[in-house]
Amino acid sequence: MGWLRNTVRERVMAWAEKRQGRDADPVVLARRRIYILPTRQGLVFGTLLFAMLLGSMNYSSSLGFILTFFLAALGFVAMHHTHRNLEGLEIGAGHAAPVFAGDEVVVPLFARNNASIIRGGIALDEGHETLEIADIHPGETVVMKLRLATVTRGWFRPRRFGLHTTYPFGLFRAWAWIRLDIACLVYPAPADPAGSPPPAATDSGSTELLAAGQEDFSGLRGYIAGDAPRHVAWRASARTDGELLVKDFRGGGVASRRFDWEMTQGEGDTEARLSRLTRWVMDARTNDENWALHLPGDAFALDSGEAHYQRCLQALALHELPASDNT
């Protein structure tokens, strides 16, 4: 049964995808792409209506008829409301922070209710799982977190996710499959720290130019994109007029390391080698060291800091992946 259900589900989704294509970001849910079916409770309710109809006929009970028809009409109205609850909802995706392979990526989705009445119980689902349910009040935007498991490095593109609602009454379930252009960067999974250690530090404090180290506090400066949040001087910033201040350190003895693709030959296949390099870069970052990274076809000079770190990890993530996927 489960097999049959999944097959049917896959077929239907493929059909819907073909019908709808890829969605613009943000997408406004149109009528023709919202599907609706009764829920299990709706079927129980329908069975009740049928039993009451037969009973009313048998007993020629006018009151029985009116009750039956009233509830049937209620179901009819509820169906329209459930459908309407999704229609016109605006969905957009935000930026998902990169994660390491095997970790969960969190894509923020912005669900915006342009209508003047509440959209109740809007649920975000992925596969068979409901991830989050929220009410969206008139004019409000709710951020929902699309949490997805990652397996491999590279650009991770969620194929689709779903939004559904059973509000009001839970008798019908209206849903829409959404296929936004979402790309999340997934870094290689860092290798076991117990494995081969990073190459020894070669130098100390020689790169005076780049030696914005982190050892000794030397004053405050303005925030530059890429600065670590833990260096932000929150209290000092609060006193300024909206400018973020960052604690600046003058490095004394900063360890410098060179990570080279060739050093990881003993690790095995490409993925294992990338994982090892990732581990080294991570550790160097944690210890506020300077490092350089050499990959076949890609090289990053000796540097430190968040931006350097991210550039390196991105290069590791996308190493030797087909170019078409690297956009």
Add this chain to the structure above:
Amino acid sequence: MKALPQLDTRPHTATLRVLLVALAVLFAGLASYLHPWISAFAFLLLFWRGWAATRNARMPGRWVKSVFAVLGFAMVLASYRTLNGAEAGSALLMVMIALKLTEVQRVRDAVFVIVLGYFLVFAAFLYSQEIPFVAWMLFAGWGLTAALLVVTRNPPGASFRSGLRESGRYLLQALPFAVIIFVLFPRIPGPLWGVPSSASSAQSGLDDTMTPGSISKLVLSDRMAFRVRFEEDGLPPNSERYWRGPTLHLFNGRSWIQGFSPIEDTNRASDTGRPLRYTVMLEPHQRNWLYALTVPVEYPNDAVLTRDFQLATRQAVTQRRVYEVVSHLQYTLSPQLTSVERNWALQMPMQVNPRSRALAEKWRAESANDSDVVQHALRMFREQEFFYTLEPPPLRGNTVDDFLFETRAGFCEHYASAFTFLMRAAGVPARVVTGYLGGEMNYFSGQFEVRQSDAHAWSEVWLPESGWTRVDPTGAVAPSRIESGISEALAGQALPAHLSRHGGDLIVQLELQWEAINALWYEFFLGFGPEMQQGFLEWLGLDDPDWRSMVLTMTLLLATGGVLLWLGLAWTHRAKPVDPALRLYRKLQQRLLPHLGAPRPFEGPQDFQQRVDILAPAAASQVREFIQEYVALRYASHSDASTKRLRKLLRQIKA
């Protein structure tokens, strides 16, 4: 894959409380109709569940639940001796709901309880259709709907009050659709399977036997037998209002019994005179006949006119039913009498009532024909001392002799019985007819109301010149019974309250009004069956409606209504009117689209400005002016910014 957070599917305590309150309203409405033990059991479990929810107590184990289940079913069986029928069924449903409450943990269970609750409302409607009860039950149904809304609400936390308000709105929207289906859904007559008789619907009304005292007992009841709506000016005079019920042929010395009533297809009445058309709303009386004025010529399809001119139905009347009849009040019934019929009409036990037999034989000898014999008997009742009373002394031994020669006080059944016996003893074919005589016009409803207190028995004799002829011996004793009704005829005697009321009384006026409302309720709503549906649709202009045209019309109307509802919802869901400043800001974003790309949903005006500085430096300073004005207009508490200036600034920006 990492485990993802599970959503709580247990109904919250507050949510559960909403369900319990709705059920309490429902149970309270039924309490007076069901056995007190059943209600007590249900309320006990209801309160326990509420208590357990607040304390977060553990649900009972399987054993405890089994014991409670056995106890509940045993109580239903002990109270009703059956699980069948509307009342026992309701009791069973109530017990089942109460039992199910002990294991309501998830939303799905709660929804199931609500569905059972709806069914309980339905079952309750089968045995009571009184207006106050129905109103209460509909309120309970509203409560259940609110509970359904609150229970299935996710994220949870809706209050009962908001649930009632919101579900009330949905119910109002559903109302027109319900009306469309109610009017147009094709009704089929008769039951699909057997209708079990229930305890409270024990028959009330005339029986197919008559024993001294059976009708006078009936007269003590104020219950409605049926209501009649006559066509304009159609109300026949009092003395013509003989509503015919069972004709009784067999006499065993004490009781009159219907015996079999042979059904014949051909109507053997030759009717003349003006047809009288009227609609009868018959209260359920659990018997297989309808009431009509003699002699009916048009009547419902499922009824047949028996050889003794009674309207018989195949199914017992277990529900209030509305039917239309055309009667002819001038008629000749059975101009020829077959020998079988004659034998039936002369049957009597051989040895009983010797004095009456002697009297009859004497009359026979003195009379030239059968009509003379009839006149002899009537003259006796008229001229000798006979009393008309509701409380006659009991009759012993030969009942007719005892009545005619000893007690001489009786009710209509005594006179009809004695008269018919005398006629048979004298060789005149005769039989007893039971039914109702008279009734009361309710001027508020325009309906003619016939109650059990109008029950009556009279005789028919067969005369060669006129066929079966009605003779009412009660009229000879108490003419006012026929001319003005039973209260007049019994005036001065100690009577039940309903027989001694007078028209001017305020209470009586109110009662009449309430009756009138009830009558409308019964006539137009509860009696809406296949016949009324047909008539109503024709009145609406649907020519010769059959089920196909009804379904077609219904579908069309529902589809139209659906579209209207959809449009209405589109209107309520329309985008909010956008602030003019915001609209101008969006225009700016559109204009800068080639440079900046699509606006980002998380980007405020300041961040937008920063991107403009980098990506469209040529426009940066003008955009800055615009953004400053825009921010002041939308977010500053006091500023002299204006939409007009904003529009002017936008015009200056060249993309």
